[in-house]
Amino acid sequence: MSFTTTNMFAPRIWGFDRADAEWHVARGAGWTRADLAWERLMETGCAGTGKAARRRFLAADLLARLRFAPGDPRRATAAAARWRLTGAEAHRLRALREWQGVESYIETLEIRPRARSSLFHLRMEARHRDTYHANLRKRLTAFATEMRETLEGEGHHRHAARWRGEKPTVFDDTRKLLAACLLIPDGERLRTACRD
Known part of the structure; x- marks a missing residue:
């Protein structure tokens, strides 16, 4: 990959210009x-292959270790x-160590209101906020369990393929947790494609 090609993609990831609505x-x-x-x-690491994916994941791993507090599950995800x-066991073991406190993280995360399809559903959520939050935490715990199973080698879950459909539109802690649970490459396909 040439220098100009590499720089062409950098602003999309690192840069935040005034037109960046997200x-x-x-x-x-x-x-x-x-x-x-x-x-x-x-996201770009999961969509890529070869050296480009390795560079994205390395950058994300360094960023997580430098900027995110211990106990943040995103520190485990990049590893x-x-x-x-790569199949490197050291990365898996570090990810398992970092993933240890995910249950307590789920209990303390901030859940912001979601956009609802009708005023009725908005009112129902407002009236039964505790029930909505309990159900969401239960669902997030299921995602976290799947991630732990993957790290322990006990499950063959699809992670990255589900991110697009599960990605919340709200920027809150639930989005951070879902990203931590889902933004890892799916299975052997990527590992095989990355042997270059």
């Missing part, structure tokens, strides 16, 4: 540049992606 929404919700840059690096890509 960045404006994320910033308004309290996200940092590191939050959105990590998500974009992981897990590198493991899925």
